[in-house]
Amino acid sequence: MKRYLKYLWLMLPIIALAACVEEYSLEGNPPTEAEANFSFQPTATSNNILQFTADNEFFIMNWDLGNGASGTGKTVTGTYPVAGTYTVTLTVFNNAGNVSFSKEVVIAETDPLLLDKPLFNALTGGASATEGKTWKIDATRPGHFGLGPNPSAAGDFPEWYAAQANEKEGSGMYTDRYTFFLDGFNFKMETNGFVYLNGAQGSNFPGAFDPGVGDLSAPYEAPDNLKWSIVEPEGAYPELTISQGGFIGYFAGTRTYQIIKIEENELFLRMVDQANNDFAWYLRLIPEDFDPGVEPEPEPEPIDPKEFRIESLIGDGTKTWKLKPAARAFGVGPRPGSDEFFPNGNDISGDRACLFNDLYIFGEGGVYTYDPQGDIFAENYMGTGSEGCQPASNLVGTPGEAWGPGTHTFTLTEATETETAKITVTGTGAFIVLAKAFNDGEYGAGPPVANRSVTYDVIDYVNEGGQEELTISINVNVAAGVFWTFVLIPDND
Structure with a gap:
């Protein structure tokens, strides 16, 4: 007891x-x-x-x-x-x-010292611009409006859909004007009668109608006394917010925009769709009085048929290539050779070291081998459950397993007087540099199509002074003009 x-x-x-x-x-x-x-x-x-x-x-x-x-x-x-x-x-x-x-x-x-900031000056024209700075959607430029995943996968650009020049004519998007004033952080939105909005937002705009170019338009007059503000989170894009009643370009339920890029004559914005947080919309604007001009299509230059031959690709029998660890060696843009969409001139070889150490091996008999050297840069479409550098073994048992190390076949179509050389790799999961890119499309999820062939254009080849570089490009969206470009160098390690 x-x-x-x-x-x-x-x-x-x-x-x-x-x-x-x-x-x-x-x-x-x-x-x-x-x-x-x-x-x-x-x-x-x-x-x-x-x-x-x-x-x-x-x-x-x-x-x-x-x-x-x-x-x-x-x-x-x-x-x-x-x-x-x-x-x-x-x-x-x-x-x-x-x-x-x-x-x-x-x-x-x-x-005044707090107002004299490059970001504020680019947006408003600075203290001397008493009438503010007026922006409009860059309607004549492909990709002025578009859609991508949230969070971003390949980079912050309209990866899924990019509007063609003047594609949204008649929606109200191209007639609206947006003026930013440094004085008092005032903002003026001129709708010229109606605005363009996401289909999910129609109930918030009486009189919304189908403009015939997708989504909805609606009669709308913006209120007076609108304001703008910018916050600059550490390690993230600046965020531009318009006060209640105002917005920019296309209403998807939010008035806060990430500033992806801002220069004197360009403002590139990203916003998250409030009806579907898996979507991110993009808007590209230019000053109202800026004439971007129309770049003429370059005349095709004759290609020396001896410039790039099979010996260039496979050497004496087997030749190993890898990404060049430098800016503009990996990127996506509106034309071959451009990285304007991502990473816009930045060198990402340090951030994605596991991508820049991958080996692409071409040999006699049309044998092509992909060797990731033990690690990969994984993205959501691969099915590993997380993004970023990780062991290649994480692909085992996933829908993207075929994108791991493996041996496939290749062919080279040599250049002619008017056509560039083309490298085609064939096999389930066969690719060069970027697994998700294929001709006129990108994978949103695995597995890859069985025994698919993917063809890359050779847009440049330099072999002089002991320096050798091979530049290839692939068009993943013919209608919108979205090209991935990769610069390869021989692996001499």
Whole structure:
């Protein structure tokens, strides 16, 4: 009996603790406004850059900084280049609920130094552009509007669909204008009567109708006093947000756009479809008064038939090639040799080392071997469950298993006076560099088509001064003009 009493005595603290936990979970109180109070003060950099600090610590602490930016945690920093009154709100959470507390922040003077930013100047024309800078959809350029996966697979460009020049004529997209002012971060949207929108958004626009070019158009007049704001998340694209009632180009339920590229005469935006988060839409704009011109189709240049022959590809019997570890050696764009869509002049050989060490071996008798050297750059279509560099063995047992190491066949169609040379690889899962690309298409998922042939155009070949480079290209979307280009060099290791 004494033994049982001893054990009972030892258990009492645990029983008491359990009782306390139960009492806390049943009777805990949500935070009060007073507990969500915060203070702020200017930083040493500028009176217009403020540091906000919460009075208390909570499990979740979310900030709305009143300038289009947000933050989390006990301490955040907000930037306010323009004089005015801003409402800052802190929302805190505990196990029993949440509460929000707001304060008005008065910025006495505009800080011109905070406004003089390359990003702001490119968007608005800068402080000297008192009438702002007006943008329009670049209607004459293929790929000015399009669709790709979210998250992006090959890069941030309209991988799935790219509109042809003037394809959406009559939708309202090409007649709308968007003016950004640096002064007061004002934004003006001129709809000229109607706008273009995603089919899933029709119920939000009375009078929506079929414009005959896909999706919907609707009569719409944008409100006055619209604003724009930009936040620059660390390690991510800048995000441009238009205030309620305004949007750019094509309404897919959002007013926030990632700025993929911005230059004096080009603005390239990405937005996530709010009706289907697996979709990302793309818009390319140019200044209203900018004439992009029309580049004439280049005349085909005669090709020296001796420029690239079978001996160039297989050497003395077997020759191994790999991607050149340099910028523009791997990319996709609107024409052969272009990487304008991705990665736009950036050298990604360090980020994707497992792609740049792959070997492509051509031998006598039309034997072609793919050797990934133990690792691959996997994407979702392969079915490995994750993207990025990983062991090639991860393909085993997946729909993309045939895209792993293997031996296939190849043929070379040598160049003529008017036609470039062509390399064709044949076999289930046969490819050069990019598994998903085939002639006039891309795989969205495995497995690859059995015994498929994929043909690549030889668009350049240089062999002089001890330097040898082979550039090949493949058109994956004939209608939209989407080309992948790869620059190969011999593997002399």
